[in-house]
Amino acid sequence: MPHQQTAGPTRRQIFEARQRRKSLVIASASTITVVVALIVLVPLAPGWSKVQQSFFNGAVLAKSFPKLLDAFMINVMIFAWSAPAIAVLGLLIALARDAKSPALFPLRIFGAAFTDIFRGVPVILTVYLIGFGIPGLGLPRPWNSPYIWGSLALVLTYSAYVAEIFRSGIDSVHKSQRAAALSLGLSERQVMQDVVLPQAVRNVVPAQMNMLIALQKDVSLLSFIGPVEIFRQAGVFKSLMANFTPYVGAAIIFLIVTIPATRYADYLMARQMRERS
Amino acid sequence: MAKIELRGVVKRFGENTVCDGIDLDVSEGEMVCLIGSSGAGKSTLLRCINLLEPIEDGAIFLDGQDISVPGLDPQAVRARIGMVFQSFNLFPHKSALENALLAPRRVRGQSRADILPEVEALFARFGLADRMHNYPDQLSGGQQQRVAIVRALAMRPEVMLFDEITSALDPQLVGEVLDVLLTLKSEGITMVMATHEMGFAREAADKVCFLKDGRIIEEGPAAKLFDHPQHAETQAFLARALK
Ligand SMILES: Nc1ncnc2c1ncn2[C@@H]1O[C@H](COP(=O)(O)OP(=O)(O)OP(=O)(O)O)[C@@H](O)[C@H]1O
Ligand SMILES: [Mg+2]
Numbered sequence: 001m002p003h004q005q006t007a008g009p010t011r012r013q014i015f016e017a018r019q020r021r022k023s024l025v026i027a028s029a030s031t032i033t034v035v036v037a038l039i040v041l042v043p044l045a046p047g048w049s050k051v052q053q054s055f056f057n058g059a060v061l062a063k064s065f066p067k068l069l070d071a072f073m074i075n076v077m078i079f080a081w082s083a084p085a086i087a088v089l090g091l092l093i094a095l096a097r098d099a100k101s102p103a104l105f106p107l108r109i110f111g112a113a114f115t116d117i118f119r120g121v122p123v124i125l126t127v128y129l130i131g132f133g134i135p136g137l138g139l140p141r142p143w144n145s146p147y148i149w150g151s152l153a154l155v156l157t158y159s160a161y162v163a164e165i166f167r168s169g170i171d172s173v174h175k176s177q178r179a180a181a182l183s184l185g186l187s188e189r190q191v192m193q194d195v196v197l198p199q200a201v202r203n204v205v206p207a208q209m210n211m212l213i214a215l216q217k218d219v220s221l222l223s224f225i226g227p228v229e230i231f232r233q234a235g236v237f238k239s240l241m242a243n244f245t246p247y248v249g250a251a252i253i254f255l256i257v258t259i260p261a262t263r264y265a266d267y268l269m270a271r272q273m274r275e276r277s
Numbered sequence: 278m279a280k281i282e283l284r285g286v287v288k289r290f291g292e293n294t295v296c297d298g299i300d301l302d303v304s305e306g307e308m309v310c311l312i313g314s315s316g317a318g319k320s321t322l323l324r325c326i327n328l329l330e331p332i333e334d335g336a337i338f339l340d341g342q343d344i345s346v347p348g349l350d351p352q353a354v355r356a357r358i359g360m361v362f363q364s365f366n367l368f369p370h371k372s373a374l375e376n377a378l379l380a381p382r383r384v385r386g387q388s389r390a391d392i393l394p395e396v397e398a399l400f401a402r403f404g405l406a407d408r409m410h411n412y413p414d415q416l417s418g419g420q421q422q423r424v425a426i427v428r429a430l431a432m433r434p435e436v437m438l439f440d441e442i443t444s445a446l447d448p449q450l451v452g453e454v455l456d457v458l459l460t461l462k463s464e465g466i467t468m469v470m471a472t473h474e475m476g477f478a479r480e481a482a483d484k485v486c487f488l489k490d491g492r493i494i495e496e497g498p499a500a501k502l503f504d505h506p507q508h509a510e511t512q513a514f515l516a517r518a519l520k
Contacts, residue, residue: 180366180425183327184380184432185356194379198370 053243060245064237068249071233075219078151078229082219083212085155090162097167100188111163118160124221127153131225146226154222158215165207169200206272209265213258230254278341280305280467281326281436285335286345288318288325288491295321297491298335303436303484306465308458310478310499313488314514319471320363322488323438326469327360339436356384359429363441365421367413373424374400374409377431384432392431399427403457419450426457437461439470455481475518479503487511 009017042048096104097111118126130153135144142148173196181191223232230250237246279302288296295318303309311319324330326337328344328351337345344354368376374396381392400409403423413421422442429437439458443451455477461468462481472478478485479499486496487506495502495511503519506512 176362176364176366177368179324179329180360180362181368182329182351183355183358183360184429185352185384186380187352190383194383195368199368202370 055244055248057243057245060237060241060243061249064234064241064246065249067237068230068233068246068253071228071230072250072253074227074229075216078147078154078219078222078227079216082151082154082158083215085151086158086162086211086215087208089155089159091166093159093163094166094170095192097163098170114156115160115163118157119164121157123154123157123218124224126157127221127225129153130156131222146222150222150225150227154215154218158211158218162208162211165204165211166200168207169204170196172203173199203272206265206269209261209268213261213265216258216261217254279303279338280307280340281469282338282341283322283326283335284338286322286325286332286337287334288321288330288332295491296325296332299491299493301486301493301496303467303469305467307483308462308468308470308481309484309486310482311469311471311486311488312473312475312478312514312518314517317488318491319488320440323360323440323469323471326436327358327438328354329360352384356380356432357434358436358438359432359434360438361422361425361429361440361442363444365413365418365425365445367421367425367428369413372410372412373405373416373427376413376424377428380428380432396427396431399430400424402460403427404453417450418446419453422446422454423457426454426461430461434466436467436469439468439472441471441473443472443474473518475503475515487514489514 043052093111093114096107097115099105099107099111127150131146131150134149134152135146138144177195177199178191181195182188186194220229220231223229223235228236230253234246234250238244281301281303283299283301286296286299287294297318299322301309311322313319321330325332331347332345335345336343339354339357367373368379371379377396377399378389378392381387381396382389397406397409400406403426405420405423405427408416408420408424413424416424422445425442443454446454451474455474458468458470458477459481482499484496485499485502486493487502487508487510488494489510495506495508502511503515506515
């Protein structure tokens, strides 16, 4: 019997649709149960009213939120100039570490030392040392600004990590690509620039996205050397209002930015996994 | 003077001698096939000719010029010798056309507009006109390998090296790639190829070399080598290969 194209869905499609509905119902039911339990049970805890008063205070949140948002713009600003600097410096360090010609040997040593040092020291320490140390040399304004030196500390630390990720990307490009490019008469430099790097960079985009997200959060470390960014601003409100809710507000603002970014990075990662397999 | 002359070429990887004193002449316009079992050193020999591997001893001449002198800039030599690989090795981030344009632009410094007509004509000649703008992962194996050949030809090489270029292809795609080789042969381009396609070697090669353990055990015109192999080892190999 010839195969007949029927108008409606096939048996299989009907079956799968029913399966999907069933899992959706089960997932929703269990989620609702957990959420309701939390809402009902947590307030029954003896200290709840106190916690609610000092961490989830609607009035305090409403009052501090706009100022927190303003302060967050400082985070965004520091992020916006640090991120491109990190990308460039990270790539240069990665290339320096893989330099082959003997004339560039000092560069390799430098690259290796750089990544070892800045990956080996806690970010906050680097921020302190550079952020207080360099202006301490008695530089004139505006060169004593903690914005400059704090950002530099972030750039140096993050470049070290980003460089290692770029290197893993360069390693991930198969040797045969190099052979093919060389066989066409391209120079080592052209092979790197036209064939290896474009693939390497693309391979590490998801990993670098995660570095960006981490950087966005670590910008707050600069609060320890001066800039009144969101974390510091929340601290000011906390002292002023004797209430911790501004910190919760700050956390909410971070999550509004980082959750979509994290989801996107995961999506890129998953897509790459699919493409590789 | 032959186009390519190998004299006592020795190549080692550590203790492992992979080319053990190879002598070979390839005349202008000649098609030479290298046959032999896996690990015989066919790929390595081709890579040595293209200076992708430095040799330990012996010499390689291209048009009488020693291209194996240590310290010689390999780029100029490689630009004159095209190579096609078993695994295609197209650049996955570039379209077929951009794959072929890269080397003429970068190495010969030609402008895109200058070479575009010539390269487009190459694509058209090998039945790829409507595939030019596809990326490698949108092409079949046979198409990818033809693009790889076009990419090498875009440099107007004097010699082409082919390393088992049909081994990674589905059987029904082998023919379209071998046809390209026949076209090139009819145009008189000098070719050296490693191959497991005995039928093709017999039909198309001017000269066939049988390699074993890094040595050329026997060489001669295709018909002679296939029909009347002199050495026991050649006979044994052919008996297995033609079974
Ligand atoms: N880069 C390398 N480093 C170390 N050993 C190598 C390298 N390339 C090849 N060899 C060795 O050299 C020998 C010859 O390899 P080659 O690839 O030239 O053989 P082949 O004749 O092309 O074989 P096949 O038919 O499988 O392609 C093998 O023993 C292989 O392990
Ligand atoms: Mg091989």
